[in-house]
Amino acid sequence: MGKHVVVIGAGPAGLETSASLAKLGFHVTLVEKEDVSGGHLKKWHALFPTLLSGKDALETITKGLDSSIKIQTATKVTGLEAVNDYFTISGHNGWQEKADAVVLTTGFQLFDSHRKEEYGYGIYENVITSADLEELFASGKAFVNRHGNKPERVGFVHCVGSRDEKVNNLHCSKVCCITAVKQAIEVKQLLPDAEVFCFYMDLRMFGRHYEELYKEAQEKYNIQFIRGRLSESTEDRDGNIVVKVEDTLLGKPLRIKVGLLVLMAGMEPAPDTKPLANMLGLKNVSDGFIQPLDEVLHTNSTEIPGVFVAGTCSGPKSVSDTLADARSAALAVADYLKS
Amino acid sequence: MEKKAKYFGYSITRDRQIDYDANNHDICKIIAKAEPTLNLCISCGTCAATCTAGQFTDFSLRQVILLLRRGETKSLENEVSKCMLCGKCQLVCPRNVSTRNLVIQIGKALYDKKLSAETVNTK
Numbered sequence: 001m002g003k004h005v006v007v008i009g010a011g012p013a014g015l016e017t018s019a020s021l022a023k024l025g026f027h028v029t030l031v032e033k034e035d036v037s038g039g040h041l042k043k044w045h046a047l048f049p050t051l052l053s054g055k056d057a058l059e060t061i062t063k064g065l066d067s068s069i070k071i072q073t074a075t076k077v078t079g080l081e082a083v084n085d086y087f088t089i090s091g092h093n094g095w096q097e098k099a100d101a102v103v104l105t106t107g108f109q110l111f112d113s114h115r116k117e118e119y120g121y122g123i124y125e126n127v128i129t130s131a132d133l134e135e136l137f138a139s140g141k142a143f144v145n146r147h148g149n150k151p152e153r154v155g156f157v158h159c160v161g162s163r164d165e166k167v168n169n170l171h172c173s174k175v176c177c178i179t180a181v182k183q184a185i186e187v188k189q190l191l192p193d194a195e196v197f198c199f200y201m202d203l204r205m206f207g208r209h210y211e212e213l214y215k216e217a218q219e220k221y222n223i224q225f226i227r228g229r230l231s232e233s234t235e236d237r238d239g240n241i242v243v244k245v246e247d248t249l250l251g252k253p254l255r256i257k258v259g260l261l262v263l264m265a266g267m268e269p270a271p272d273t274k275p276l277a278n279m280l281g282l283k284n285v286s287d288g289f290i291q292p293l294d295e296v297l298h299t300n301s302t303e304i305p306g307v308f309v310a311g312t313c314s315g316p317k318s319v320s321d322t323l324a325d326a327r328s329a330a331l332a333v334a335d336y337l338k339s
Numbered sequence: 340m341e342k343k344a345k346y347f348g349y350s351i352t353r354d355r356q357i358d359y360d361a362n363n364h365d366i367c368k369i370i371a372k373a374e375p376t377l378n379l380c381i382s383c384g385t386c387a388a389t390c391t392a393g394q395f396t397d398f399s400l401r402q403v404i405l406l407l408r409r410g411e412t413k414s415l416e417n418e419v420s421k422c423m424l425c426g427k428c429q430l431v432c433p434r435n436v437s438t439r440n441l442v443i444q445i446g447k448a449l450y451d452k453k454l455s456a457e458t459v460n461t462k
């Protein structure tokens with residue numbers, strides 16, 4: 001067929017889209033701004049709900065790549081233009097290619113938890129993020145807090161940077177609820193004597209086997225779920241984190257000391273998404289994620305023929321949702337190029 | 340007869356259900372009109388977590404809003420007087436509810452209602 005597709009962003013979405021497009025017989029160039037492909041998955045220790053290793057997942061996804069796929073790493077796309085019935089794409093380093101279709105797989109960026117200053121990230125050593133915790137798990141090092149102590153209590157704060165208009169993010173990041181449950185279980189597996197608390201507004205256990213994992217967290221690990229959103233945290237003289245929350249189900253303010261506080265940082269649009277969308281003339285929705293042609297029927301197409309989206313650049317998704325979305329995008333591209 | 344009934348040892352227990360149909364929903368409508376962000380509350384409790392008044396009294400703006408929404412306005416009478424209007428709740432609310440004005444509007448609506456009740460009584 002000889003049709004050429006450029007996929008921008010080599011995280012799980014870009015890798016899977018490229019692999020699927022190559023299987024369908026298209027020439028594919030996968031562009032990545034970093035030196036190594038894999039995106040956020042590179043740093044993620046284990047995936048919900050099965051605790052599948054992030055490394056194994058990435059290996060399996062990467063194995064699907066055909067040798068015909070050209071992977072252009074260390075290239076930041078700086079030019080993207082629709083010219084008649086094709087696109088020209090160019091990078092900061094002089095790289096340039098023409099394509100019959102473009103797939104944006106630019107992913108997300110993790111919410112910068114420094115912005116929720118009242119929660120103490122970057123101020124108190126024992127306040128970390130969910131991503132920091134994954135790195136700690138992956139390192140295989142002893143599970144200690146930043147003072148070298150095994151925490152007797154660990155707290156998880158849901159919805160950090162999600163569902164919060166004070167940081168201009170109205171959206172739910174979808175994956176943090178179940179990630180908190182997964183990480184709470186992993187903490188209990190490492191520190192069976194520790195008490196673990198999750199502070200939540202709503203528990204959105206919508207996926208297959210998420211509710212089961214939540215139940216396991218209660219039944220097997222005695223993890224405590226407190227319905228209330230943190231107003232602030234402070235540090236006591238011993239370096240413990242003192243959390244302030246309303247126990248809304250009891251209707252009383254509650255104060256609790258934890259040795260380690262984990263902030264479930266949400267997903268924000270990747271900073272590269274908007275400039276690329278602007279180059280193409282795509283309309284962004286107010287939250288910065290790319291708006292597909294139709295949120296029910298045409299989730300991978302955009303208002304510009306030949307421009308497609310896959311993965312979290314069009315909204316928060318789990319890895320499994322991202323992979324399914326990527327394969328679906330490949331079919332949408334094939335449909336477009338064959339017509 | 341009355342005396343006998345008393346000695347009999349039984350009394351009628353009042354129904355503790357929220358009688359949504361019998362409750363007064365006008366006050367909530369008036370307040371929602373004066374401060375439409377009332378409708379945005381998701382009962383997360385962040386306001387109550389940071390509230391100084393709530394540390395020493397049973398004041399919880401989250402609960403006040405729920406009582407309003409259910410028409411349980413009788414239990415609201417003294418609630419808003421506990422608020423010191425410091426505005427910390429407004430700083431932390433994830434839905435940008437205008438909490439200070441909400442408290443002021445609740446107080447105002449309750450005061451107006453009381454006045455009109457008094458006017459009716461004196462007639």
